Amino acid sequence: MPIASATLIHSQARTGIVLMIAAWGMFSIIDTSAKYLVLAAIPAVQVAFMRYAVQFLFTVIEGSRDGISSLKLLHKSTLLLLVIRAFLLVVSTFFNFVAVKYLSLTMTAAIMFSSPIFVALFSIVFMKERVGLWRWSAIIIGFVGVLTIVRPFNEDFHWAALLSLHNAVAIAVFSIITRRLAGTVNAQVMQFFSGAAGTFALLPFAIFAWSVPSDGIGWILLFVVGAAAWLGHNMFSRAHVYATASTLMPFSYSFIIFMALSSYLVFATRPDVWVYLGALLVAGSGLIIWWRENQSRTLGDN
Numbered sequence: 001m002p003i004a005s006a007t008l009i010h011s012q013a014r015t016g017i018v019l020m021i022a023a024w025g026m027f028s029i030i031d032t033s034a035k036y037l038v039l040a041a042i043p044a045v046q047v048a049f050m051r052y053a054v055q056f057l058f059t060v061i062e063g064s065r066d067g068i069s070s071l072k073l074l075h076k077s078t079l080l081l082l083v084i085r086a087f088l089l090v091v092s093t094f095f096n097f098v099a100v101k102y103l104s105l106t107m108t109a110a111i112m113f114s115s116p117i118f119v120a121l122f123s124i125v126f127m128k129e130r131v132g133l134w135r136w137s138a139i140i141i142g143f144v145g146v147l148t149i150v151r152p153f154n155e156d157f158h159w160a161a162l163l164s165l166h167n168a169v170a171i172a173v174f175s176i177i178t179r180r181l182a183g184t185v186n187a188q189v190m191q192f193f194s195g196a197a198g199t200f201a202l203l204p205f206a207i208f209a210w211s212v213p214s215d216g217i218g219w220i221l222l223f224v225v226g227a228a229a230w231l232g233h234n235m236f237s238r239a240h241v242y243a244t245a246s247t248l249m250p251f252s253y254s255f256i257i258f259m260a261l262s263s264y265l266v267f268a269t270r271p272d273v274w275v276y277l278g279a280l281l282v283a284g285s286g287l288i289i290w291w292r293e294n295q296s297r298t299l300g301d302n
Contacts, residue, residue, distance in 0.1 A: 036217075058230040081180065086197035093198065103158060106256065115168045117285055119176060120139055139285065145277075148278030149161075149274065
């Protein structure tokens with residue numbers, strides 16, 4: 001490969017990595033803002049509504065120029081998958097905003113990152129994929145990590161951890177559907193569906209529960225949760241233009257670092273050692289699954 005071409009590829013990969021890390025930074029801003037708002041007695045459903053309404057507004061403005069016109073070309077089965085995907089995300093967002101009121105940001109992030117474990121498990125159960133010792137080991141390590149974080153039989157167990165665990169499962173299904181739609185539906189159309197679903201499904205509940213923020217910071221953060229969602233998803237999509245998913249995946253764990261910093265700097269919360277240990281196990285299992293998938297593509301077997 002010519003030196004100039006290799007330099008360009010590496011430069012593009014670096015751009016993709018920076019965008020990926022920035023995207024997860026935006027996602028951490030969403031959860032940090034949401035926790036601040038729900039602790040300030042703003043209903044979770046109101047925060048979730050604003051997260052989607054603002055994102056939907058930006059998506060429509062952007063899509064009026066290019067992209068959303070492709071909606072009329074979508075097949076019925078594709079539309080159904082887009083709707084299911086959108087509502088999985090909407091319900092998960094609402095549950096997450098409830099959970100962050102009671103749990104540390106580090107804990108919710110660590111539990112959410114168990115989703116690759118569920119993707120691997122669903123691939124075995126429903127897609128009959130053949131899985132070797134490495135992936136089975138990763139799945140087991142990941143579940144041990146989740147149990148270490150949640151501690152369901154410990155006196156410190158909080159029911160909100162089950163909401164985060166639900167979200168990990170839902171995001172796993174969400175990821176499988178997204179993979180199936182990749183190459184058929186562009187990212188802007190996916191944003192349109194998730195934004196529309198969240199806006200219109202949550203609107204009546206948000207109106208009923210609406211609570212006026214007591215200060216300007218509250219109003220700003222209600223806008224920030226949606227703006228950060230739109231910007232984060234755009235960065236996430238653009239990152240994949242510059243680098244492959246296999247290159248970018250390890251950097252998604254920067255989210256846990258962002259959330260740990262927010263937990264400490266904004267809310268003065270320090271999760272105990274078990275949360276950090278569980279997070280390491282969950283992240284390690286996800287990286288093993290990622291590494292093994294790359295090996296499988298290279299070697300052509302599991």
